[in-house]
Amino acid sequence: MNLRNNTSEWGFPETKEEFFVIKLRDVHARPALLAYAESVKDYDPEFSDEVFKLAERSGLKNPYAN
Numbered sequence: 293m294n295l296r297n298n299t300s301e302w303g304f305p306e307t308k309e310e311f312f313v314i315k316l317r318d319v320h321a322r323p324a325l326l327a328y329a330e331s332v333k334d335y336d337p338e339f340s341d342e343v344f345k346l347a348e349r350s351g352l353k354n355p356y357a358n
Contacts, residue, residue, distance in 0.1 A: 314350075317358055322351030
């Protein structure tokens with residue numbers, strides 16, 4: 293969902309809309325989110341903080357981890 297213009301994005305492969313989703317309950321989500329947050333912190337510290345918050349609720353810290 294693109295909240296800026298209230299449309300759905302399908303993200304077809306090999307297009308500019310392509311994306312990858314990680315469920316917070318995935319046991320590998322935390323290290324992935326921590327790495328992403330770290331890589332973006334100098335560019336956008338506020339966004340980085342939000343990703344760090346997601347990481348704290350993800351992976352084995354998530355009650356629904358599988």
